[in-house]
Amino acid sequence: MNEPRTTTTRRSESASSSNGSGPASDRSRRTGDEAPGRVRGIVESFRQRWTAILSSQRFQRWSAAFPLTRPIALSRSRQVFDICAGFVYSQTLLALIRLDLFDRLARGPVRVSVLAREFDVPPDRLRRFLGAGVTIRLLRWAGSDGVGLGPLGAPLVGNESVARMVEHNVLLYRDLEDPLALLYGETREGEGLKGYWPYAGRADREGLDPDDVAPYSELMAGSQPMVAQEVLDGYDFHDHHHVLDVGGGKGAFLRAVGRRHADLRLTLLDLPPVVEVARRNLDDFPDPSRLTLVGGDFLRDRIPTGADLITLVRILHDHEDEDVVKLLRRIRTVIPPDGTLLVAEPMAGIRGAETVGTAYFALYLMAMGQGRPRTPDELTGLLKQAGFSRIRHPRPRSPVLTSLLIARP
Numbered sequence: 001m002n003e004p005r006t007t008t009t010r011r012s013e014s015a016s017s018s019n020g021s022g023p024a025s026d027r028s029r030r031t032g033d034e035a036p037g038r039v040r041g042i043v044e045s046f047r048q049r050w051t052a053i054l055s056s057q058r059f060q061r062w063s064a065a066f067p068l069t070r071p072i073a074l075s076r077s078r079q080v081f082d083i084c085a086g087f088v089y090s091q092t093l094l095a096l097i098r099l100d101l102f103d104r105l106a107r108g109p110v111r112v113s114v115l116a117r118e119f120d121v122p123p124d125r126l127r128r129f130l131g132a133g134v135t136i137r138l139l140r141w142a143g144s145d146g147v148g149l150g151p152l153g154a155p156l157v158g159n160e161s162v163a164r165m166v167e168h169n170v171l172l173y174r175d176l177e178d179p180l181a182l183l184y185g186e187t188r189e190g191e192g193l194k195g196y197w198p199y200a201g202r203a204d205r206e207g208l209d210p211d212d213v214a215p216y217s218e219l220m221a222g223s224q225p226m227v228a229q230e231v232l233d234g235y236d237f238h239d240h241h242h243v244l245d246v247g248g249g250k251g252a253f254l255r256a257v258g259r260r261h262a263d264l265r266l267t268l269l270d271l272p273p274v275v276e277v278a279r280r281n282l283d284d285f286p287d288p289s290r291l292t293l294v295g296g297d298f299l300r301d302r303i304p305t306g307a308d309l310i311t312l313v314r315i316l317h318d319h320e321d322e323d324v325v326k327l328l329r330r331i332r333t334v335i336p337p338d339g340t341l342l343v344a345e346p347m348a349g350i351r352g353a354e355t356v357g358t359a360y361f362a363l364y365l366m367a368m369g370q371g372r373p374r375t376p377d378e379l380t381g382l383l384k385q386a387g388f389s390r391i392r393h394p395r396p397r398s399p400v401l402t403s404l405l406i407a408r409p
């Protein structure tokens, strides 16, 4: 049995794994060894020197006092502070959502004293809490005793999907309470995000119950309208006659597709318990003869044939490389020669959305216990391994929500 490891053991292990010279020096030595060109070596050594200057306390004191560098120094220290305080900001947002304050203020500012009576909390205490919301621009002060919606709070009015997303982040924060436990793969099965996404790391996926899959299916369906709009605006569905949405959840994406393209045939494939949930959700679909729901495991069971457009919306990042290639190969066998595969998900390394793919989802999927966000190049490599050759990555319009890859056999 593995002994529980303490933070100190973990840290000393990682230090000894670099031949006793410490991870930092190991990293810099590797960078030097691997740099292919002289120019890159020179740039790197310049960066190293600059980093050494930045970490010197003498330089920090000087740059904070010198008028020309003062604004930069101030802005950097503010950025570092914001990283440290990030959790306070997220919890402020969570509190305002739980108080239903964004919807409450939708019709205009309200006096703090009135809200304090409503929430049964001392006005001074509430004012301090609201002040936190004001500084992160979710709220704004209005007059001497009023509070209204701030520029970042206004888009949250009536936004159930963001509210649900923020609420479910509580599980992620639980997994991140000891970030080194996450790094070392020591979070517990069935708890936190691993419990929330029960198909992750589980071989008997079809044995799941509709109650197990309903919470995540609901969450996904909530955010789907925004994602579907991005996909439908980013790719022209007009040339197709039949769409198969693999891992289509409750069917929110296909509902949006069907609304925009009334002549398309639509097929959804997902795990049987999810399809049961989808069947109930799509009960009122306007033209049920266009719609087919198929329950099955996309890594094991038959992939439905007949579609000339196959969509993978927020699917591949949930799986390890081996399963991604397996799934793509299975799709490759059913897609016609003139068919198209459309991959839509938040990707890593996308300019303007680095924190989404490379920070948030990297740790999120680690906590979930399966998958990783990938760059468009990494996904292209996996698509090629699976037999796709003509692959395009259109410039994403809202990369925070999703990026697209369009592949043909």
Ligand SMILES: C[S@@+](CC[C@H](N)C(=O)[O-])C[C@H]1O[C@@H](n2cnc3c(N)ncnc32)[C@H](O)[C@@H]1O
Pocket (backbone or CB within 6 Å): 199, 205, 213, 217, 220, 221, 224, 246, 247, 248, 249, 250, 252, 253, 269, 270, 271, 274, 296, 297, 298, 299, 312, 313, 314, 315, 318
């Ligand atoms: C992150 S959700 C995305 C759902 C939907 N595409 C969306 O964007 O709203 C991943 C979906 O893949 C489904 N899924 C995961 N593994 C599967 C498998 N082996 N076979 C079929 N479906 C699977 C899950 O049930 C879930 O509905």
